[in-house]
Each structure stands twice: as structure tokens, then as C-alpha cells.
Amino acid sequence: MATHNFKHALFCAIVTIIIAYPILGLNLVAQGTTVGLEGATPGTVISVILAAVVVFLFQLFRDNIMTSLGKLPKLNPLSGREPMPQAKRVKMESWVLTGIIVLALFWPFFVSRGSVDLATLVLIYVMLALGLNVVVGLAGLLDLGYVAFYAVGAYTFALLSQYFGFTFWMALPIGALLAALFGLMLGFPVLRLRGDYLAIVTLGFGEIIRILLNNWTAVTGGPNGIGGIPEPTLFGMEFGRRVKEEGNTSFHETFGIAYSGEHKVIFLYLIALVLAVITALVIRRLMRMPVGRAWEALREDEIAARSLGMSRTAVKLSAFTIGAFFAGFAGTVFASKQGFISPESFVFLESAIILAIVVLGGMGSQVGVILAAIAVTILPELAREFSDFRMLVFGAAMVLMMIWRPQGLMPMRRIHIELKQQE
């Protein structure tokens, strides 16, 4: 046994060196037209060797480590406790949520412009993640091209405002409905595919949309994108220093206050907040309606659900369309916030980030997904010096979550009715 372990450990250590050293230790540098090779700093080399040693020791004493880990007391003191009674939990959850929303309403008036801007972005991600949560978390359909619907929403607003002078409020429902229509159109043929095929088809669809946006230069401006997207107005009041459109008044003149750029940012934030809350409430409601239960039933056992008379296509299609609808919502807000969009913002990575938010938060759980959206968007901003490592950590976190806690940080708990214990 010992020799077997030793051989295995040695093998693992050698593999570690093979996969780490050439890529990390030898850097290719362009020297004019040719390429040269540079050794990495001693620090890198030492850390590669250190990693190999750690792997070696871990594999060598793997059995011992595993048994002693099993004997350790549970780290989480709450793990053994009884779950809270359901009625109490639901009540507490809704109180907490109301508190958070009230806090979020007043918070922007006391902080800097930059943080409000970031918070708007967080809210956009919250909307996206809540929408994808319906598709992936509740209905169990892995959609890797979710960003396509986001792009449809954003581009609908941008194009309508550029060519027809539509305002934000007119474009918002159109963008969302058009995204939903795209969802319906894509969903109708592909939803009979099995899980992983569906993932690849949606991924292909996302890429197709992006390539079309990139190459259809006459309409979308290609890689240069579309600029000059108008900001939302409040009952015809604009937030700029000067009124751009005739017939409109400006916000600061109507109320007789000094002009400030912050009004606009806060207004956008509030719009995003309201839309995010609407998204959350609508989906919360849907989850408890027959259609929401049908989503979950289909996710859990397709054959059983179908044998109970559910229409597989209709149920899946409804999830797909609703998810796309909210992505369109988020896209419109995003276009309005940025004032400029280009295909760069709608790459596959964006889909992967939204998916990661859903997975980290716990598929199906709304509170978890909202918290994960906040964490995933804000953490990289806080740790700017590590921003290079952001995506690396992201990928690793996705893998580790799947291994250790596939149900996510705050797994979804179904509302259920318990039988009273009979004496």
C-alpha cells in the first residue's frame, strides 16, 4: 500500500510540474517580428516546485489526511441544528427583503456617484441572474447563450432610438418583448433536445447573434457599436444640463434646484432598482403558480412529469421565454446606462458570468442568486489589484462549487406542508 501510494504521489507531483512549468516558467515574448523565450522570475519557479511538493505530500498521506479530516468536528456550528419552522422563515425572509429594498431606496443619496453607478450595474446583473435562474435553476435547462437575449434588448433600444427616436420608456417593453420573441423562436425548435445538446445549441445561438451584430455594419455599426443612446426621462423631464428634445423640460429647472450630474445617476439606479424588484416579485409569484411548479417537476423528472400530462414543450418554452424577457429588460437598462453599446459587451464570457452567479447563489434560490450577483460584481471592484485573477478565481470557484456544494451557497428550499405527527 505504501509503495503504491508513493508511486502515485510521485506521478502526481511530476504531472504538476509538467503542466505548470512550461506555461508558467517559460514566457514567450515578441521581439520585433520574431519570438523569444524568457525564463520566469525565481519566485514563479519556486512556487511551481512548492506546488509539486504539496501535491506529493498530499497524495502520499492522502488516506491519513482524509481520515483525520473526517474526525474533525463540524466547522459550521449551525449545521446540526433543526431547520427553522417554515412559517417563521418565510415571514423573516420577507421582512429582511423589505428592509433591504427600503435601505436600497435611500442609500444612493448619501454615497458617491461611483458607488451608485456600480450599484446600478449590480442591479442589472441581479435582473439577468434572476432571469437565468428561471431557465437554469427552476426549469433545469442549461442556457449558455443567455447573453444573446440581453444583446437583443440592448440593441433594440439602441436601434429604435437611433433610427426612430424612441425614448427609454417606449423601448423598454419593446426590447423585453422582442427578447422574449427571440427566446420563443429559438426555444420552439431546440427545446426537445437533451440537456447538454441544448447547452451547446444555445451557445451557438449566442455566438451567431454576436457575429451578426459584429458584421451587419450597415445597421448595427459593427464593432464600433452604437453611441448616443438617450437616458431615461421622468415624465418628460430630462436630466441633462440642457434639454435635448423639444417639448421636454429639464429636471433641475422644473424643481428649481441646481443642476447636478448625480441626479441622472441616482434616477437610473432607482429605475434599475424598481425593475429588479419587479423582476424578483414576478418570478417569486410565478414560482408558486402551477407553471412554476411544472418547471420544477420537469427538472426533477421529465418522464414522470410527462406521464402526468404536462406538455414538455409548453412548460420549457414558458421558462425560456420568461427568462429571455427579463434579459431584454436588463439589456435596455444597460444600453441606457452606458449610452453606448457594442458587440464586445455580449461575449460568451458574460453568459458564463451570469451562469456562475446562478450556480454560486444556489440554483433556484432567489435570495442566494441576488447575494451572489452582488458578490460577483462588487468583489472584483474591491480587489482591484487582483483584477487579473478575477476570471481565474471565477473558473476555479465554479469547479469547486460543483465538487463540494453543487446546490450553491444558499440552496433553494421548497415551500412544503408537513404532516402533523400522529400520536
Added chain:
Amino acid sequence: MQDLLYFFQQLVNGLTIGSTYALIAIGYTMVYGIIGMINFAHGEIYMIGAYTALIAITGLATLGIAWLPVILVVALICAVIVSSSMGWAVERVAYRPVRGRHRLIPLISAIGMSIFLQNYVHLAQGSRNIGFPALIDGSFRFGPADSFQLSLSYMQITIFITTLICMTLLSLFISRSRIGRACRAVSQDLGMANLLGIDTNRIISATFVIGAALAAVAGLLLGLYYGSVDPLFGFIAGLKAFTAAVLGGIGSIPGAMLGGLILGVSESMTSGYLSGEYKDVVSFSLLILILLFKPTGLLGKPEVEKI
């Protein structure tokens, strides 16, 4: 005559690209055939193969070795070793612990691994694309000297020959060797193979290693053919290769070869006769259409859904 030459040129270009897609597609198809998961990180393994090959080539150039066969063989061996180790490690770290769980879980794990590997190379080697030296230069030309000529470059010939050798070796390996037979047994029935004393964990590892080795070969070839690599190099190629695997019928090795060739030709025909920008649109549309109308692919066996 002109049109015919032009057509043949597109065909040759398509077959060149297609045969490398086929090399990558085999990795997808073998893994899918055995454990039923899409190895999303396979494209990244191919990209790492290309990077290792470039590192080896540059290293040899620094040492002053200029004899072409030595350079190619050393680069090939380095790429294969590093990529195979990577394939082995990825399976061990990211896929084995989640094997047998719900379908989406290994897939998400694989996407995470793909993002991780992309950024691993990005951090170590920078995000800019780096040029491959043109080691194999020159071409045969056919046709009248004053107008369009069909050109068949030495690089393309190298790609054909290498792919052919790899495919033959793989077929022999799968049909004759002990591990190859075990591979086929495991892909037919994993549980039964386990009962009959086949070390299935080992066979699954072997599948990943073989797939990664072929991807590394493709990485070297395509790196030389395109003339540059960057960390995102693997993503689209991986997607294309997956398309090829599905096209031919996922799980079937001859299917992957056929699918790769068809995909490559249809792509080069699109860029030859329509527009190069839309070739990706065509291949993804092809993927969607195939999955809609013949989800088992051209050579795949229909899968029976059991309760």
C-alpha cells in the same frame, strides 16, 4: 477551368481545416462515448498544446538547433506530453469527483475549468497573440501562370499526412490493443465492464489522455498553419470540433473524422463563395440544424431513453 480551380482550392483548404477539426473532435467524441459528458475544457487543452509547441520551437531556436525534422518532432513530443498531462489532471481534479451526478453538474464544472485554463495561460503568457515562425514554407502550384492558380502548400500536405497517421494509429489502437478493447467495452456498458474486472477509472483517464494528445497534435499543426496563438485560440476551435463531433454522431470515432471534414469544407466554401465573416454563423447553424433533424448525427447510434 478558372472556376473549377477555385472550387478545388476551397476544397483543399476545407479539407485541411477539417482534418484538424477531426483530430480535436475525437477527444470530444471519445469522452462523450464513455462518460456521456461534454468536455468543455478540451478546446483549452488544444490551445495549451499549441502554446507548448511554440515554446518548444522557440526554445530550440534559442539553442541554435535549426534542423526542421528535429524541431517538429521535439515540439510535437513536448506538446503531446504537456497536453496529455493536462487532460489527465483536468479529469482527475474537475470531472472525477462529479462523475455520476446530475448532467448539468459536470458540464458546469467543465465550463469553470475552461475559464480557469484560459486565464491560466492568459496570466502566464499574456493576452496578445504571438506569432508562430513559418517553419514549413512553399507550395505546389497548379494551373496557368497568368491567372488563378491552385496552390497546395507543403504545410497543408503535412497536415494531411500527420492527420492520416494519427487516425490510422488511433484506429489500430482502438481495435487491437488491450486498452483500446477495454475502451470499447467501457463505452458500451460502464457498469458491466467494471464487474468484469476492467479498471474503469483507468480507462476513463486513458480516454482523456488520448483525446488530449490528439488535440496537442492539432494544436501544433493549426498553430503552424494559422501562424499565431492566443489564449482564446481554443474556444472557437473547440466549439467547431464539438460541432464536428455532433455532426458525425457523437460517440462514434469515424463519425468525428467525417464530421470534421464536412464542417471544414462547408466552412471554406462559405468563405470562398459568400463571405469569410459568416463562416462561423454557417457552422453553428449547421450544428443547430443537425441537432434538430438528426440529433444522433450522421454515423451515430440512436439513444434509447430508458425509465
